[in-house]
Amino acid sequence: MTVDRVWRSLPVKSSEVSLAKVLRCGQTFRWKNIDHVWSFSVDDRIILLKQEDDDLQFSWIMPEDKMENTNRQEKETLDFINDYFSLSTSLESLYSDWLKVDEKYRKKIGSSPFIKFPGIRILRQDPWETTVSFICSSNNNVKRISKMVDSICTNFGTYINDFEGIPFYSFPKPKDLAKPETEGLLRDLGFGYRAKYIYKTACKFVDNEEFPEITIEQLNAMRSKSYDEAHQFLLQLDGVGPKVADCICLMALDKHDIVPVDTHVYQIAMRDFKFKGKKDLKTMNQQVYHEIRLFFKELFGDYSGWAQSVLFASDLSDLNNGVNQISTKEVKVENDSIEIKKRKVITTADEKITKETKTVIKKRRNLQV
DNA sequence: ATGGAACCTACTCT
DNA sequence: AAGAGTAGGTTCC
Numbered sequence: 001m002t003v004d005r006v007w008r009s010l011p012v013k014s015s016e017v018s019l020a021k022v023l024r025c026g027q028t029f030r031w032k033n034i035d036h037v038w039s040f041s042v043d044d045r046i047i048l049l050k051q052e053d054d055d056l057q058f059s060w061i062m063p064e065d066k067m068e069n070t071n072r073q074e075k076e077t078l079d080f081i082n083d084y085f086s087l088s089t090s091l092e093s094l095y096s097d098w099l100k101v102d103e104k105y106r107k108k109i110g111s112s113p114f115i116k117f118p119g120i121r122i123l124r125q126d127p128w129e130t131t132v133s134f135i136c137s138s139n140n141n142v143k144r145i146s147k148m149v150d151s152i153c154t155n156f157g158t159y160i161n162d163f164e165g166i167p168f169y170s171f172p173k174p175k176d177l178a179k180p181e182t183e184g185l186l187r188d189l190g191f192g193y194r195a196k197y198i199y200k201t202a203c204k205f206v207d208n209e210e211f212p213e214i215t216i217e218q219l220n221a222m223r224s225k226s227y228d229e230a231h232q233f234l235l236q237l238d239g240v241g242p243k244v245a246d247c248i249c250l251m252a253l254d255k256h257d258i259v260p261v262d263t264h265v266y267q268i269a270m271r272d273f274k275f276k277g278k279k280d281l282k283t284m285n286q287q288v289y290h291e292i293r294l295f296f297k298e299l300f301g302d303y304s305g306w307a308q309s310v311l312f313a314s315d316l317s318d319l320n321n322g323v324n325q326i327s328t329k330e331v332k333v334e335n336d337s338i339e340i341k342k343r344k345v346i347t348t349a350d351e352k353i354t355k356e357t358k359t360v361i362k363k364r365r366n367l368q369v
Numbered sequence: 370a371t372g373g374a375a376c377c378t379a380c381t382c383t
Numbered sequence: 384a385a386g387a388g389t390a391g392g393t394t395c396c
Contacts, residue, residue, distance in 0.1 A: 026391065138392035144379060145390090192377025197393080241393045262391040285371075312391080 005048075008074065010056040010081065016091050018119025019051045024323065025313040027123055027251050029133055029146040030153070030171070034164045034326045041153070041160050041168040042080060042126075045073070048163070049081070056081075061161050061168075086124045091306075098307045101300055106272055113314035120310045122251060127219045128205075129171045130252035135197050135239040137247070144190075146323045151189050152198075156182075166326070174216065177202035197239025204237060211236075223254045230255060242289055250305040259296040259308045261289050268311050269295060 019038055023031040031040045038049040046061040060077040082088070099114040106112070136148045156176045157169035177198060186195035204211045205219075214236060222230035230253050234245035246260035259265065266284070269275035275295050300307035 134391090135393095137390090139376080139390065140378085140392085141380075141390040143390090147379095187377085190378060193375090193393090194377075239393065243392060247391080260391075264391055 005059050006070075007050070007057040007059050008078070009052075010058060010078070010087075011054075012056045012085075012087060013054070013092075014051060015095075015118045016087070017051075017056065017085055017121060018117075019049060019056075021117065021120050021313055022085075022123065024142075025120060025309065025316070026137075026142050027247075027309070028125060029136075029142070029149040029323075030129075032166070032326060034166070037164075039163050039168070041157075041170055042084075043170065044160065045077070046160055046163050046168045047077060047080065061163055063159075063161050084124055086121065089121070091119065091121050094303050094306060095310075098300055098310070101307075105274065105299060107274070109272065113310050117310055117314050120313050122256065122306045122309055124254070125252045126171070127222070127248065127252040128174065128216055130248050131201065131219070131234070131237065131240070132171075132177075132198055134244045134247045135201060135237075136191070136194055138194065138239065138241075138244065140194075143323050148189070148191055148194075152177075152186075155185065155189065164326075174202045174205035178206045194239060200238040201240070222249075223252075227255050227258060242286065246293070256303045256305050257297055257301070258305045259293050260305075261292045264312060264315060265296070265308065266292055268315060272311070273299070 022028075023033075023038060028040075031038050033039075036050065038051075040047050040049075044063065044066065048059040048061065050057040058077060058081055060073060062073060095114045095118065099112055102112045102114055110116075132152065133145065133149050136145050140148075153169040153171055154167070156172035158172075160168045160170060162168070182202070183195045183199040186198060191198065204214045205216060208215070214233075218233070222233055225233075227249060230249050231242075231245050234240050234248055235242070240248075243260050243262055246255075246258050249255035250258045250260060263284075269292050273295075275292065296308055297304045
């Protein structure tokens with residue numbers, strides 16, 4: 001059955017949102033790209049997005065039994081997109097501020113990421129989904145995280161509908177994951193030691209005897225609390241340490257100035273900026289963690305977490321890497337296949353030299369029919 | 370108190 | 384072709 005899908009237009013420039021980058025830079029793991037249409041399930045529907053030259057096109061798919069009242073659905077979908085992408089925040093003006101900082105403090109190695117990588121912004125994601133997703137992220141890579149999060153939905157979520165022959169499920173609630181068999185099932189699904197963390201964290205959200213203060217309402221309420229309070233709240237959860245807590249703060253709880261510090265961010269601080277760590281990376285501890293975090297916070301200001309995401313994305317060699325990339329038709333080279341600069345680190349006697357080498361992203365590894 | 374292992378798995382690289 | 388190395392860390396000792 002081929003339906004004529006209704007697409008609506010949203011006037012958003014690609015300098016404000018680059019879907020190909022934002023949805024692939026490691027903040028969200030569930031968007032699928034099917035023949036150049038981005039798809040994602042939320043609550044009771046599948047959201048569809050397409051990036052055109054001058055705007056964003058959106059559509060939505062409801063469950064089979066909920067096809068009426070289109071006007072309301074359109075408004076709800078539009079509201080979601082505006083909120084999820086924080087479209088009321090102008091990215092272009094932030095970029096121009098960051099560029100000034102970058103030019104002043106960055107060690108010059110090629111053109112600025114704030115020129116080279118437009119349209120990268122921090123999403124405003126659901127706190128619960130973000131929590132579970134980033135519990136999965138520990139000691140892990142984007143490709144596997146995406147597989148795991150998708151697996152959580154198909155095994156524990158609620159079926160919504162199909163799109164292009166692929167079934168979409170909602171992201172499960174805590175009660176869906178707080179069952180005794182969950183941990184074993186997650187282990188069978190390849191979650192490794194994170195299986196227990198997810199199970200135990202889900203349990204804390206449904207157990208109002210031992211953890212009366214840990215509820216979804218409280219988690220969501222952290223959006224309007226201070227960073228310190230939100231950070232402390234999150235540290236109570238299993239599998240959530242300082243870095244994961246900060247990811248949740250930045251990407252779900254409106255803490256725009258928080259820079260989650262991982263090995264990668266530490267490298268950027270050392271290599272591209274003039275951060276002098278007192279200690280080696282091996283001895284990363286609470287103190288060093290917050291030193292680096294505050295270093296970036298002071299550098300870029302109120303939206304330092306957003307700025308950092310651009311630096312991080314620019315540091316990745318391949319943003320797509322075949323994650324959730326599906327083609328229902330013949331294999332062809334992506335039209336958004338972009339030429340990027342990949343830094344190669346060449347180590348000499350006792351000095352690191354960064355050299356720019358041009359790399360053309362070839363056909364995606366997983367882009368097979 | 371604090372640094373270092375151990376922890377799961379699926380890659381990639383050699 | 385096996386085996387080490389690693390991927391946006393956290394927990395435990």
